[in-house]
Amino acid sequence: MHTAPDEPPPSGEPTPDGVSTAADDPDTAAAPAALRDLLAFEDGNALRLLCAPAGDAVVRRIAVGMDDLAPGRPGTLLLAVGAAPDARTVREAALRGACAVVLGETPPAAETLDAAREAGVALLVREGGVGWAEVAGLLRSALSYARAGLDDSGDMARGPEAIPSLAALAARVAAYVKGSITIEDTRLRVLAHSATGPDADPLRRAVILGGRVPDWRVAELRRSGLLRALWTARDVLHRPADGDTPERLVVAVRSGREVLGSIWAAADGAALAPDAARHLRTAAGLAAPLLVRERLRESGTAHRRENALRGLLHGLGDRRTHAWSLGLSPDAPCAAVVAEREPARTARRADDRALEVLVLELAAHRPGTGVLRDGDRLALLLTGDASAADHEAAVLAVVRELDAAVSSSPDCAPVWLGVGPVGPPERAAESYERAVLVMRALREREARAAAAGAPRPARYADAAGAGAAVEALRILDAARPVWESGDGPVHELIRADLAGGGELVRTLAAYFDTGGDVTAAAGRLVVHPNTLRYRIVRLRERDGVDVDDPDTRLLLTLAARLATAAPPP
Known part of the structure; x- marks a missing residue:
């Protein structure tokens, strides 16, 4: 399971389960976050959504235990630590302001799900092997990251909470370095970029339009050793101008030892600012939590969407909840x-x-x-x-x-x-x-x-x-198990023929598909018409199967169709 880097431990008094209470959590005046956004940070290994809310729930705080709920404080996501996983718990939590309830790993009864639907709250369960402390830390980290994208005030030096998104960071860094900025992940996909000026070089335009660094450029970066240097260096690298390609500065974005991506600054019709390298170092620190958020969101969202889509298409689980997860x-x-x-x-x-x-x-x-x-x-x-x-x-x-x-x-x-x-x-x-x-x-x-x-x-x-x-085909699928469990002369004949290569089955399929036209069927089989007539006669004389008998003919037709048709997946 993914967790946020260097996330401070939750404040408040610990419960017997090792989960701190929400004593220091923001109250209802704090910026809210949609439940869908919080779940986007989770890859499905810790929480399972059983019942979707009516609309999208708005979460303002995380509460641990029923005692931490209070009327008049709506928008609470309750971790029902120590509470019974029953309908009474869900109804009481909804009355006291809970918009979503996380129960223990014991699957709730149907009446508990019905209570959640009636109350209009989301119902989730903690997956087996995942502790309450881990769930609380994950949700608090997700809530913090979701809130970080809501305020676009301040400057680069005020910290990650001042930068709402990678796009905003790219625009802000571009103003400081006096050049163009692209922020890329480790697969060299463009996650954000600053505005493109009229003097932008062709390479930058190609990267932005394509959404990633072109393959030929990647090969060039590998040959020159710049990529290897980027992923191992701890400081800003400088690449001088070369022909029509202006000078560039690049720095890796890290979380501890892990490389998350990179920030590139390119001169855009004029020289970069003298202190551009210093601003890139600052930007790399500010970009780290945003890239973590992007990675968590991408991974968690993709995993949940895939599970919801699979459930919806294959009729597994609650279809209304799957539809909600897909928006x-x-x-x-x-x-x-x-x-x-x-x-x-x-x-x-x-x-x-x-x-x-x-x-x-x-x-x-x-x-x-x-x-x-x-x-x-x-x-x-x-x-x-x-x-x-x-x-x-x-x-x-x-x-x-x-x-x-x-x-x-x-x-x-x-x-x-x-x-x-x-x-x-x-x-x-x-x-x-x-x-x-x-x-x-x-x-x-x-x-x-x-x-x-x-x-x-x-x-x-x-x-x-x-x-x-x-x-x-639908009828054949229904008839297949009945045929396969049957017995009698026709069944024995078909099974023996299929074991020996299926020549008779292919002959019957061609014969019936052409409406009994011997010449047309022989043409399909690439044999002489007399050969096909001999096979039909042999059915009567040697095998005792009369193709003119309506019931026998139906069985033979069904056998030929089932043998040549692919079984259902």
Whole structure:
């Protein structure tokens, strides 16, 4: 679990559990912070959200134990140390100003969850193996960091609480050093930058526009040894002007021994200030807690969003709480999209970038899209503000763009995109299930077209575009366990054939798919029509299976479809 660097110990008297009380915590006049922002600092290993509040809870203080609650002090996040994890505790805490309650690691009963929903408070539990002191320290650190971003007064020398954000710090440092500033993480991604003047050099513009240092520039920094020197040096480094590239100063931002990132100052049409290096040293100290906050927020937010998205798409846990964690209103129109590429083991191209192309396209044009990757599959949740009908059209337009992006990119394996129906967040799992069926139907449709020598069909569709194949797959999925548990001559024949290579199953599939047209089926199998006729006759004479009997024909058709169709994931 992440904790804040050099965080002072909580003040107040310790409880028997080792957690200090909130005696010195700010009162209700202190700057508030949203519960969602506090949870963004936590990676899900210490706290589990069970019930979301109505709207976003506003937290002003952390209280430890029921005795630390008092009416008239709203906005309290209660750590229910020593209290029973029951509905009475939740109701009493809500009446005394609690907006969120953290219970012990024992899972609460359903009536406790109902009480939290009725009271409009958030309900969380402490994960096993995590102590109350650790939870209190994490939440107090998160509250301190959240508050640090609310006041934009003062100057650089007043400390980190005077700098609300990395962007504000970049602007302030630029004014002191008389140049341009970029603040980057250890992956050389630009987290903040000062305003770009008319005389900014091309490299700075490329870095800002691209959101990171270009690969060619990284290679150059590695060759020159500057990157190695930056990560090991304790002071400001100077890089003199070179051709069109102006002079630069750079300093690493550290928290103890750990390097968090770097601050770069570039001359912007004029020489840097004589004391620019001194200001960069000060800025590095001020940037450290902000970079820690950025790292914690990024890690915690990503982890919680992924868990919430997975729960929403797969119908796990409380859907309303998952939607709250994703920042979705209960009536927001949502549609699931499932993208699956040709499996890596059978991909025809060695350098496959298909799913990466999709993720990049989404990041560029739909930054709020929820994305889950599982092997060769992406699950997407596309949300919007329009009506359901308008959102359905918008989703199909996005999917068309994604299909075009993959199709036009070299070295990309085929990708099929199935679109689920639009509905509120609580029905996202149903949309996901339908999107999976559509995607599977598209793959089967393409396989049949290839076998028949027909043109390749579209690789994206919604349920309407996929036609009857979606319902057929749904029925086949339901019938599969019944077939697999069955017995009799047809079952024995099919099982023996599949064990021997499946020639009969392939023959039956082609025969039934072509409506019993021997010539067309033989063409698909690349055999002589007489060969196919002989196989059918052999079924009757040697195996005692009459393909003209309606029930037998149904079993054989079902067996062939189940054997050639991919099972549900």
